[in-house]
Amino acid sequence: xxxxxxxxxxxxxxxxxxxxxxxxxxxxxxxxxxxxxxxxxxxxxxxxxxxxxxxxxxxxxxxxxxxxxxxxxxxxxxxxxxxxxxxxxxxxxxxxxxxxxxxxxxxxxxxxxxxxxxxxxxxxxxxxxxxxxxxxxxxxxxxxxxxxxxxxxxxxxxxxxxxxxxxxxxxxxxxxxxxxxxxxxxxxxxxxxxxxxxxxxxxxxxxxxxxxxxxxxxxxxxxxxxxxxxxxxxxxxxxxxxxxxxxxxxxxxxxxxxxxxxxxxxxxxxxxxxxxxxxxxxxxxxxxxxxxxxxxxxxxxxxxxxxxxxxxxxxxxxxxxxxxxxxxxxxxxxxxxxxxxxxxxxxxxxxxxxxxxxxxxxxxxxxxxxxxxxxxxxxxxxxxxxxxxxxxxxxxxxxxxxxxxxxxxxxxxxxxxxxxxxxxxxx
Amino acid sequence: xxxxxxxxxxxxxxxxxxxxxxxxxxxxxxxxxxxxxxxxxxxxxxxxxxxxxxxxxxxxxxxxxxxxxxxxxxxxxxxxxxxxxxxxxxxxxxxxxxxxxxxxxxxxxxxxxxxxxxxxxxxxxxxxxxxxxxxxxxxxxxxxxxxxxxxxxxxxxxxxxxxxxxxxxxxxxxxxxxxxxxxxxxxxxxxxxxxxxxxxxxxxxxxxxxxxxxxxxxxxxxxxxxxxxxxxxxxxxxxxxxxxxxxxxxxxxxxxxxxxxxxxxxxxxxxxxxxxxxxxxxxxxxxxxxxxxxxxxxxxxxxxxxxxxxxxxxxxxxxxxxxxxxxxxxxxxxxxxxxxxxxxxxxxxxxxxxxxxxxxxxxxxxxxxxxxxxxxxxxxxxxxxxxxxxxxxxxxxxxxxxxxxxxxxxxxxxxxxxxxxxxxxxx
Numbered sequence: 001x002x003x004x005x006x007x008x009x010x011x012x013x014x015x016x017x018x019x020x021x022x023x024x025x026x027x028x029x030x031x032x033x034x035x036x037x038x039x040x041x042x043x044x045x046x047x048x049x050x051x052x053x054x055x056x057x058x059x060x061x062x063x064x065x066x067x068x069x070x071x072x073x074x075x076x077x078x079x080x081x082x083x084x085x086x087x088x089x090x091x092x093x094x095x096x097x098x099x100x101x102x103x104x105x106x107x108x109x110x111x112x113x114x115x116x117x118x119x120x121x122x123x124x125x126x127x128x129x130x131x132x133x134x135x136x137x138x139x140x141x142x143x144x145x146x147x148x149x150x151x152x153x154x155x156x157x158x159x160x161x162x163x164x165x166x167x168x169x170x171x172x173x174x175x176x177x178x179x180x181x182x183x184x185x186x187x188x189x190x191x192x193x194x195x196x197x198x199x200x201x202x203x204x205x206x207x208x209x210x211x212x213x214x215x216x217x218x219x220x221x222x223x224x225x226x227x228x229x230x231x232x233x234x235x236x237x238x239x240x241x242x243x244x245x246x247x248x249x250x251x252x253x254x255x256x257x258x259x260x261x262x263x264x265x266x267x268x269x270x271x272x273x274x275x276x277x278x279x280x281x282x283x284x285x286x287x288x289x290x291x292x293x294x295x296x297x298x299x300x301x302x303x304x305x306x307x308x309x310x311x312x313x314x315x316x317x318x319x320x321x322x323x324x325x326x327x328x329x330x331x332x333x334x335x336x337x338x339x340x341x342x343x344x345x346x347x348x349x350x351x352x353x354x355x356x357x358x359x360x361x362x363x364x365x366x367x368x369x370x371x372x373x374x375x376x377x378x379x380x381x382x383x384x385x386x387x388x389x390x391x392x393x394x395x396x397x398x399x400x401x402x403x404x405x406x407x408x409x410x411x412x413x414x415x416x417x418x419x420x421x422x423x424x425x426x427x
Numbered sequence: 428x429x430x431x432x433x434x435x436x437x438x439x440x441x442x443x444x445x446x447x448x449x450x451x452x453x454x455x456x457x458x459x460x461x462x463x464x465x466x467x468x469x470x471x472x473x474x475x476x477x478x479x480x481x482x483x484x485x486x487x488x489x490x491x492x493x494x495x496x497x498x499x500x501x502x503x504x505x506x507x508x509x510x511x512x513x514x515x516x517x518x519x520x521x522x523x524x525x526x527x528x529x530x531x532x533x534x535x536x537x538x539x540x541x542x543x544x545x546x547x548x549x550x551x552x553x554x555x556x557x558x559x560x561x562x563x564x565x566x567x568x569x570x571x572x573x574x575x576x577x578x579x580x581x582x583x584x585x586x587x588x589x590x591x592x593x594x595x596x597x598x599x600x601x602x603x604x605x606x607x608x609x610x611x612x613x614x615x616x617x618x619x620x621x622x623x624x625x626x627x628x629x630x631x632x633x634x635x636x637x638x639x640x641x642x643x644x645x646x647x648x649x650x651x652x653x654x655x656x657x658x659x660x661x662x663x664x665x666x667x668x669x670x671x672x673x674x675x676x677x678x679x680x681x682x683x684x685x686x687x688x689x690x691x692x693x694x695x696x697x698x699x700x701x702x703x704x705x706x707x708x709x710x711x712x713x714x715x716x717x718x719x720x721x722x723x724x725x726x727x728x729x730x731x732x733x734x735x736x737x738x739x740x741x742x743x744x745x746x747x748x749x750x751x752x753x754x755x756x757x758x759x760x761x762x763x764x765x766x767x768x769x770x771x772x773x774x775x776x777x778x779x780x781x782x783x784x785x786x787x788x789x790x791x792x793x794x795x796x797x798x799x800x801x802x803x804x805x806x807x808x809x810x811x812x813x814x815x816x817x818x819x820x821x822x823x824x825x826x827x828x829x830x831x832x833x834x835x836x837x838x839x840x841x842x843x844x845x846x847x848x849x850x851x852x853x854x
Contacts, residue, residue: 016480016483050503056443057450057507062510062513065513065519066506068521069503069510072499072502072503075495080481080492080496082492083481083496084484093492094492094495099571120571
């Protein structure tokens with residue numbers, strides 16, 4: 001008898017049939033003797049449709065009203081899910097973010113959870129009911145207004161509920177079987193991982209892996225929540241994510257017994273901006289990245305070339321999400337005279353490949369394997385950055401797939417057969 | 428500078444364009460210097476679509492969850508309406524039923540308002556904002572659950588807000604110009620009434636007029652709220668509904684200066700059941716109507732014939748909504764032996780015509796005019812019932828339209844030209 005939190009995304013509850021399928025899965029868990037709390041997203045494309053309507057009535061919808069609008073999506077899915085459970089012989093009750101005690105700050109559209117007070121959920125559990133909670137939404141105590149958590153919000157809702165209720169596990173359901181050593185659509189021989197540490201999962205998520213949202217993984221790591229990433233369409237075990245004492249956790253301090261590299265992540269969502277001919281004097285880099293930060297862009301990797309011989313100028317390149325590139329370019333162009341650079345080059349044909357593994361900490365030669373694998377294939381490396389458990393390289397976008405395959409092989413990650421790929425997007 | 432409550436139904440906010448049109452209308456009222464509180468229904472067919480989804484996941488959806496589901500419809504429309512107002516230069520804030528302080532009992536699907544505590548609405552008004560409230564929904568304090576008010580709920584929300592905020596007027600917008608002396612689709616020469624007393628409006632609404640819901644009119648009468656029923660598509664005055672001291676009210680005690688008959692209502696939604704051969708002994712009628720009431724049917728008119736000479740049996744006929752007929756028939760058939768009647772006759776080809784007017788109280792001969800008009804046209808009357816300000820007759824359904832026209836003429840209600848008819852349903 002455990003307390004299990006489950007999260008189902010929009011594609012898992014896209015229509016009445018899917019909702020009934022999820023209801024059955026929830027009831028099966030309850031029948032096995034567990035208490036069940038479910039966080040559910042809005043049905044299928046509901047959120048996009050509501051956003052579209054908002055765009056039709058106002059060029060820039062008021063954030064408070066946008067949250068009020070979007071939060072109705074999960075109310076629909078959670079009520080339908082609760083209804084679908086009743087005919088299967090179990091009591092189920094749905095709760096909005098505020099009814100569930102999901103207290104956030106007042107940042108509409110990207111609220112941070114500040115407290116979780118699941119009094120009503122505990123009452124319902126004590127009365128034997130299955131609890132269904134609206135994902136993605138919360139409530140601010142001061143303004144008494146409804147908030148939403150932003151991208152990946154329902155994952156975060158599930159993890160936060162698991163932490164507050166001290167659940168045994170937080171099961172995050174999607175249309176993939178778990179966390180893979182690489183994206184199976186890019187690397188056919190990718191293998192599902194049985195378990196992975198939070199730190200490794202964070203690096204993978206931050207560098208292109210889409211199976212879990214980085215924010216939810218970070219919340220889980222901080223609160224010691226064990227995540228089980230698994231498929232809505234299969235009863236097979238997925239991937240256990242976490243570091244701790246639970247039998248399914250990656251044991252603490254035992255990274256040496258783990259493979260050196262856990263996985264290879266690829267990301268085609270970034271662009272590169274090069275600021276050409278920057279005066280090579282102290283403070284210029286700070287000036288540039290202050291401008292970029294002010295434009296709201298999230299800079300990832302930065303490389304500064306040494307000055308060409310005989311000039312007092314240098315080039316500074318950085319990567320950032322493609323969607324941020326235009327505003328960053330505009331912001332920089334507006335300050336060209338003040339900063340004194342010569343020109344801007346925008347390159348959106350890049351790709352990032354990252355190798356992640358906690359074992360890197362104690363093993364040398366990990367980067368050599370990467371560089372060698374790429375060089376024997378004749379793939380050129382444009383930028384390099386590293387963290388304690390990750391090495392990332394920027395390559396031509398066209399080279400990413402081949403690079404991922406050779407690197408995956410070089411680290412001995414290949415499985416015996418090709419992985420099964422579902423039609424879905426991984427979310 | 429007045430406080431005006433406005434209610435817009437689902438057809439007035441069916442899509443983005445309609446929402447912007449309504450937003451403009453609200454802003455025009457605000458620009459004229461008035462405080463504005465708006466009660467809004469769910470967009471177009473949203474409620475029906477949600478009901479359909481509920482039916483797909485559960486044969487009999489749990490009432491609590493159904494209310495959670497349906498209440499999301501108004502959250503969508505109210506948020507969009509508030510958003511649409513902002514670009515027009517005014518602040519607007521949307522509030523759910525619970526945020527607006529609409530406290531109800533716990534009867535899911537047909538909750539009664541027990542208290543209205545519009546603290547947040549007053550705050551918003553004091554800060555100069557236009558207030559948008561979700562119609563149709565409330566909140567129960569004991570269960571802390573969301574409730575819905577049932578059919579015509581948004582009209583009731585608007586009237587209840589007007590009462591609690593002591594608004595100067597409650598404007599109920601629909602796709603018709605106001606209250607007419609008859610349904611213009613039946614009686615082309617029907618005229619819009621400039622004003623009508625609450626009592627007359629109640630009788631019209633109870634006997635087939637669809638422009639206002641009886642429950643909202645009753646609430647308004649009890650709390651002295653002046654209703655202005657008008658069209659979303661025109662700025663012309665509609666019909667003022669109410670009895671009181673306001674210049675637009677029908678003056679109290681001055682009915683003698685009013686026309687004797689305010690209007691003619693028709694209703695094709697009823698059926699007639701005749702219980703044939705009932706033993707003519709005391710208590711049998713009570714027995715029959717106890718059975719019918721227990722089946723949940725709302726009986727309207729009742730007629731008992733005198734026993735035919737030489738028999739100890741009589742026939743009892745009554746009318747009820749067509750939708751209640753099957754369950755009532757079943758209930759009666761199940762008790763045939765106990766009650767001892769001979770057979771049941773079901774007739775769903777009837778129509779009811781009602782003539783309503785406060786002036787009837789002081790004028791004799793009103794019914795004579797009705798009977799004479801019908802008899803000269805050769806239309807047979809099957810049942811008759813009266814109240815202090817109403818006479819209703821049951822006719823063949825096929826005769827209703829002609830009957831309404833001749834009666835309308837007989838009471839001198841005909842206008843000089845045919846009324847404009849909109850495509851809508853009147854709601």
